[in-house]
Amino acid sequence: MLWGPAARLCVLLGAVIVGFGTVAAFGTPGSTTVKQSDAEAIRARVKRAFARPKAIPQPPDNPITPEKVALGERLFNDPRLSSNGKISCASCHDPRLAFTDGVPTGEGVTGRPLKRHTPTLWNLAWARRSLMWDGRSESLELQAKEPIQNPDEMGETLERIVERLSRDPEYKAAFASAFPSDPKVRADNLLKALAAYERTLVSPKTRFDLWVEGDENALTEEEKKGFDLFIGKARCINCHTGFAFTDHSFHDIGLPSEDDLGRGPVVGLERLNFAFKTPGLRELAWTAPYMHDGSMETLEEVIRHYEAGGVDRPTRSREMPSRIDLTDEERQALIAFLYTLSSENPPKPSQEFSLSKRQASLETASGDEKAVATATVSQRNKEFTPGHVVIKRGEVLTILNDDTRTHNVRIYDPRFDFNSGAQEPGETITIALPTTGTFKAFCGIHPNMELTIEVE
Numbered sequence: 047m048l049w050g051p052a053a054r055l056c057v058l059l060g061a062v063i064v065g066f067g068t069v070a071a072f073g074t075p076g077s078t079t080v081k082q083s084d085a086e087a088i089r090a091r092v093k094r095a096f097a098r099p100k101a102i103p104q105p106p107d108n109p110i111t112p113e114k115v116a117l118g119e120r121l122f123n124d125p126r127l128s129s130n131g132k133i134s135c136a137s138c139h140d141p142r143l144a145f146t147d148g149v150p151t152g153e154g155v156t157g158r159p160l161k162r163h164t165p166t167l168w169n170l171a172w173a174r175r176s177l178m179w180d181g182r183s184e185s186l187e188l189q190a191k192e193p194i195q196n197p198d199e200m201g202e203t204l205e206r207i208v209e210r211l212s213r214d215p216e217y218k219a220a221f222a223s224a225f226p227s228d229p230k231v232r233a234d235n236l237l238k239a240l241a242a243y244e245r246t247l248v249s250p251k252t253r254f255d256l257w258v259e260g261d262e263n264a265l266t267e268e269e270k271k272g273f274d275l276f277i278g279k280a281r282c283i284n285c286h287t288g289f290a291f292t293d294h295s296f297h298d299i300g301l302p303s304e305d306d307l308g309r310g311p312v313v314g315l316e317r318l319n320f321a322f323k324t325p326g327l328r329e330l331a332w333t334a335p336y337m338h339d340g341s342m343e344t345l346e347e348v349i350r351h352y353e354a355g356g357v358d359r360p361t362r363s364r365e366m367p368s369r370i371d372l373t374d375e376e377r378q379a380l381i382a383f384l385y386t387l388s389s390e391n392p393p394k395p396s397q398e399f400s401l402s403k404r405q406a407s408l409e410t411a412s413g414d415e416k417a418v419a420t421a422t423v424s425q426r427n428k429e430f431t432p433g434h435v436v437i438k439r440g441e442v443l444t445i446l447n448d449d450t451r452t453h454n455v456r457i458y459d460p461r462f463d464f465n466s467g468a469q470e471p472g473e474t475i476t477i478a479l480p481t482t483g484t485f486k487a488f489c490g491i492h493p494n495m496e497l498t499i500e501v502e
């Protein structure tokens with residue numbers, strides 16, 4: 047049977063309402079008379095929100111091709127990209143360790159411990175404006191410069207690398223076939239190749255995916271109970287959503303270490319001090335230790351942290367329950383569920399996407415949505431609605447925070463720079479755009495939220 051006691055249904059429905067407002071129409075929160083068929087519909091729908099994508103998103107100016115990916119993979123594993131010839135990207139993001147290094151903080155050319163834990167690199171093609179633990183890096187192309195130039199990581203300059211690789215006939219040929227219309231060993235091409243390779247690092251299918259696809263026997267009863275807890279009583283779904291199990295957003299989950307301010311200084315908002323990016327939860331079996339500071343060794347430790355609610359400070363996320371009461375059995379079920387997101391053998395990137403076929407464009411968010419003539423936009427459920435508006439010149443745009451979360455509306459544009467500051471639930475902001483044209487707004491806390499504004 048799919049469904050346990052009615053009590054479990056209510057817990058599940060409660061979470062559905064928090065995490066997926068639009069699903070709430072299916073049932074009444076707190077009601078004990080939810081029909082079995084309704085409940086199954088909800089679970090089926092929640093499951094669907096974790097379905098695997100059909101294609102890898104990519105920016106229009108750096109399409110994925112097999113040649114570029116091959117070059118990127120070679121560069122990723124090459125220690126000649128570092129000043130002492132000993133450190134490659136793979137030294138810290140080891141493909142045999144699910145692209146991590148297995149230690150709380152790694153070290154590069156100087157041997158000095160790095161400030162933060164090395165994150166895994168799964169499913170970053172879906173990260174928009176949210177690379178690094180604090181989101182300071184806008185794209186994979188820009189990100190790749192950082193470890194190369196960081197004196198404690200690879201400590202090298204792009205110029206010297208380009209000079210070195212230009213003397214290597216094999217690299218010259220590889221760059222030529224990866225960039226046929228611009229066949230040069232050049233810094234921008236090098237960064238593009240690394241980024242294209244990284245976009246192909248999609249975590250492989252696991253038993254959880256088979257279950258989402260409809261194989262009821264792919265998970266045990268205990269694991270399914272763990273899923274119910276994940277989306278229900280334990281509220282993990284508040285932040286760990288989608289096939290990669292991340293909302294690509296920033297939250298303070300109350301970890302005790304306070305020497306690293308995280309997202310706060312990057313966006314200039316104290317409200318976001320101690321907020322770090324929600325990591326994906328794929329392949330956790332291979333990526334311990336956990337957290338931006340590498341402070342937790344086991345998944346049990348992680349879950350006990352959430353049960354206790356972490357340090358209660360003003361910046362702690364509203365989406366963090368202040369405590370969760372789990373029985374030993376429930377804690378074990380939740381852990382068992384998390385393991386269904388990991389491969390049984392050391393994971394290799396998924397081969398389910400054809401790299402020579404045209405992939406989905408990264409530019410699909412709000413720009414493709416039909417434009418609506420309105421000057422009022424909602425932010426409910428971490429979404430700008432509508433996502434694409436047309437207003438008249440001189441008309442003021444009103445953005446209301448009718449969500450349960452803090453937002454931060456920003457526009458970075460040479461014609462107009464805007465930062466709403468911390469916009470708390472219930473607060474409304476107005477924006478007077480200076481000129482006609484198209485502007486893009488996004489949320490500094492939930493960067494996947496995008497709004498296209500056309501001023502006529």
Ligand code: HEC
Nearest residue numbers: 134135138152153154162163164165177178179190193199
């Ligand atoms: C010496 C260890 C080390 C090396 C070498 C290294 N990295 Fe990293 N990498 C890290 C650490 C630590 C972070 C997190 C930094 C932060 O958030 O401030 C990181 C973060 C990243 C991220 C962001 C991941 C995310 O979830 O946002 C990407 C992408 C990445 N590295 C790619 C690379 C590439 C490409 C190379 C080689 C050009 C490389 N790294 C070399 C340690 C390393």
Ligand code: HEC
Nearest residue numbers: 280282284285297322323324325336337338352363365366
């Ligand atoms: C308020 C949003 C939020 C909620 C709710 C939440 N998480 Fe997290 N999770 C995060 C963030 C943010 C981090 C990284 C924190 C850091 O390193 O400072 C994280 C880190 C983790 C990690 C470590 C992953 C890694 O690679 O380091 C695991 C595992 C995890 N969460 C599981 C869970 C589980 C299980 C639940 C439910 C009991 C849960 N999370 C609830 C936001 C959340």
